[in-house]
Amino acid sequence: MKSWIEKQRHLIDFTLSSLLRRRGRNLGLLVVYSLLVFVLASAMLYSHALRREAAVILEGAPEVVLQRLVAGRHDLIPPGYIDKIGQMRGVQDIRGRLWGYYYDSVVKANYTFMVPADGSVAKGALVVGPALARQRGLEANTGVSFRAYSGELRSFIIADVLPQASEIASADLILINEDDFRAFFNYPAGHYTDVALTVANAKEVRNVANKLSKLLPDSRPILREEMQRTYASLFDWREGIMLALLSAAILAFAILAWEKASGLSADEKREIGILKAIGWETGDVIRMKLWEGGLISLTAFLLGFVAAYVHVFKFGAPLFAPVLKGWAVLYPRFDLVPVIDGLQVATLFFFTVFPYMAAVLVPIWRAAVTDPDAVMRS
Amino acid sequence: MIELRDVKKAFNQGQHNEVWALSGISLGIEAKRVTALRGPSGSGKTTLLTLIGCLARPTSGRVTLHGRDISGLPERFLTEIRRKTFGFVFQQFNLVKGLSAIENVMLPAYPTGRPHRELAQRAEALLERLRLAHRRDARAEWLSGGEQQRVAIARALINDPEVLVADEPTANLDTALAKEFMAILESFGAEGRTVILTSHDPLVTESAVVGRLVDMRDGLLVEHHE
Numbered sequence: 383m384k385s386w387i388e389k390q391r392h393l394i395d396f397t398l399s400s401l402l403r404r405r406g407r408n409l410g411l412l413v414v415y416s417l418l419v420f421v422l423a424s425a426m427l428y429s430h431a432l433r434r435e436a437a438v439i440l441e442g443a444p445e446v447v448l449q450r451l452v453a454g455r456h457d458l459i460p461p462g463y464i465d466k467i468g469q470m471r472g473v474q475d476i477r478g479r480l481w482g483y484y485y486d487s488v489v490k491a492n493y494t495f496m497v498p499a500d501g502s503v504a505k506g507a508l509v510v511g512p513a514l515a516r517q518r519g520l521e522a523n524t525g526v527s528f529r530a531y532s533g534e535l536r537s538f539i540i541a542d543v544l545p546q547a548s549e550i551a552s553a554d555l556i557l558i559n560e561d562d563f564r565a566f567f568n569y570p571a572g573h574y575t576d577v578a579l580t581v582a583n584a585k586e587v588r589n590v591a592n593k594l595s596k597l598l599p600d601s602r603p604i605l606r607e608e609m610q611r612t613y614a615s616l617f618d619w620r621e622g623i624m625l626a627l628l629s630a631a632i633l634a635f636a637i638l639a640w641e642k643a644s645g646l647s648a649d650e651k652r653e654i655g656i657l658k659a660i661g662w663e664t665g666d667v668i669r670m671k672l673w674e675g676g677l678i679s680l681t682a683f684l685l686g687f688v689a690a691y692v693h694v695f696k697f698g699a700p701l702f703a704p705v706l707k708g709w710a711v712l713y714p715r716f717d718l719v720p721v722i723d724g725l726q727v728a729t730l731f732f733f734t735v736f737p738y739m740a741a742v743l744v745p746i747w748r749a750a751v752t753d754p755d756a757v758m759r760s
Numbered sequence: 761m762i763e764l765r766d767v768k769k770a771f772n773q774g775q776h777n778e779v780w781a782l783s784g785i786s787l788g789i790e791a792k793r794v795t796a797l798r799g800p801s802g803s804g805k806t807t808l809l810t811l812i813g814c815l816a817r818p819t820s821g822r823v824t825l826h827g828r829d830i831s832g833l834p835e836r837f838l839t840e841i842r843r844k845t846f847g848f849v850f851q852q853f854n855l856v857k858g859l860s861a862i863e864n865v866m867l868p869a870y871p872t873g874r875p876h877r878e879l880a881q882r883a884e885a886l887l888e889r890l891r892l893a894h895r896r897d898a899r900a901e902w903l904s905g906g907e908q909q910r911v912a913i914a915r916a917l918i919n920d921p922e923v924l925v926a927d928e929p930t931a932n933l934d935t936a937l938a939k940e941f942m943a944i945l946e947s948f949g950a951e952g953r954t955v956i957l958t959s960h961d962p963l964v965t966e967s968a969v970v971g972r973l974v975d976m977r978d979g980l981l982v983e984h985h986e
């Protein structure tokens with residue numbers, strides 16, 4: 383047993399030194415391979431996180447949001463506007479919402495200030511999102527001040543920090559008391575940002591929207607199901623991209639594997655011959671070469687995956703910018719919450735490491751079974 | 761210790777390019793002696809050496825080692841016997857490029873699973889003995905022909921084999937280096953190691969170190985000089 387372990391150690395040592403000896407070639411291989419894993423893993427992590435974010439957002443969204451438009455642009459809801467809607471069949475609840483963006487010049491970031499529907503934030507208090515808390519070093523019962531639109535500095539006490547359930551929904555969110563909100567932004571009394579309508583019966587939603595459009599021609603109702611559809615089409619499109627990426631990647635991979643499969647270098651073959659002649663078994667040679675392939679593919683997998691993780695969750699997947707632009711209509715910026723799905727990782731692993739190992743095994747096996755006396759005649 | 765009985769070896773048997781490299785050889789090789797195979801090119805010396813050294817199996821006939829028939833053993837067992845019993849010095853030396861001298865020496869011992877430190881010590885001692893200690897970290901391709909051969913000899917000895925097998929050991933060496941090789945060979949003879957080599961270099965075959973000379977021609981033994 384001990385000598386078995388020792389033997390594996392020798393094999394690994396030898397493998398590492400062979401990898402270093404053919405540094406250029408192996409580095410090239412590693413780069414291509416890591417890149418492949420990177421692209422696939424990015425697409426995978428990104429789509430998975432996106433779906434999750436969408437689910438989290440839509441879960442809490444009202445069925446209909448009504449915006450008022452002035453010359454095609456989103457404008458405030460004036461007083462009395464909500465009363466015009468009055469009683470409408472199928473609508474459980476109508477509620478004016480107050481929210482807005484704020485640019486914090488201290489950390490050069492945009493926040494979303496919002497008044498919670500349940501009025502749960504006391505005057506002078508704030509509840510902040512996790513990203514913001516991190517940026518400004520805030521925790522419960524600490525103080526923070528922001529420069530209000532009037533120009534004066536206003537201080538608040540942090541009542542709580544939101545849990546990191548969804549970055550899109552809450553990362554840069556600040557929950558504030560209604561009076562504070564109006565005072566802070568100089569928000570005209572009786573005005574609202576938009577109107578949220580709760581409709582219990584999904585079949586009524588279209589009717590409600592139609593009635594709203596007729597009743598208030600200067601408004602635009604946004605339906606949750608429409609948002610769902612937007613997301614869905616976004617995903618479909620992205621899945622199309624992913625499929626294209628996938629087939630390109632698989633093609634590249636096939637070429638790579640073929641390159642490997644179509645032959646070991648003359649040097650490698652000679653080396654295998656020497657090893658066999660001096661007493662290495664076919665199995666030892668294959669094992670050594672498998673360690674080699676395994677080390678390359680595992681390293682590539684790890685590098686590619688970690689790079690993809692950083693790309694998607696730290697930098698917001700800049701390579702997927704076109705898709706992100708679609709999102710920016712709804713949200714000005716967002717960082718995805720890191721989510722890793724074990725099954726997905728396993729799938730990716732299976733589709734990258736496994737075929738590579740299979741592809742390298744064939745030529746190795748062919749070289750390793752050559753007669754050991756061949757070396758005598760070179 | 762090694763007996764060959766009516767050993768024949770064909771290459772590409774049954775094909776149009778069939779060659780009979782050995783056409784019936786019976787030969788006993790005694791332990792603790794230096795045996796040299798001599799003969800013109802193509803006479804089958806190398807082929808015979810591969811059969812003796814368990815690198816290949818005869819087409820027909822028997823090869824026994826210490827009375828045990830090894831001609832029909834599967835490759836796995838042959839490899840193990842080869843590793844334990846034989847050390848090889850090839851004509852082209854066949855060092856692995858890119859590896860240092862000492863790594864090359866240690867290579868045949870890796871599958872044995874002996875601890876690394878023990879191996880390194882033994883390799884070091886062998887290089888010392890062959891006056892190569894100062895070149896231990898030099899890469900194989902930086903070594904001169906003579907140095908390469910001595911590394912190859914050290915490599916052949918790392919598993920402490922009973923038998924040293926050398927194919928044309930002086931073919932790539934000048935006279936001075938060939939003489940040096942004979943001196944090393946002499947020390948093996950004095951140690952009582954079994955050596956089997958092929959050569960058509962008179963410097964080797966006429967040497968007093970060679971205890972027994974076997975002449976070959978056209979895949980057959982010519983006659984015995986004792």
Ligand SMILES: Nc1ncnc2c1ncn2[C@@H]1O[C@H](COP(=O)(O)OP(=O)(O)OP(=O)(O)O)[C@@H](O)[C@H]1O
Nearest residue numbers: 771772779780781800801802803804805806807808
């Ligand atoms: N793998 C092979 N395939 C076909 N023919 C072979 C093979 N190996 C050897 N032969 C043939 O077998 C015969 C004996 O070859 P061998 O190499 O044993 O001769 P040798 O005495 O060692 O010659 P040299 O002095 O040139 O090394 C030669 O005719 C050679 O062409």
Ligand SMILES: [Mg+2]
Nearest residue numbers: 805806807927
């Ligand atoms: Mg020969």
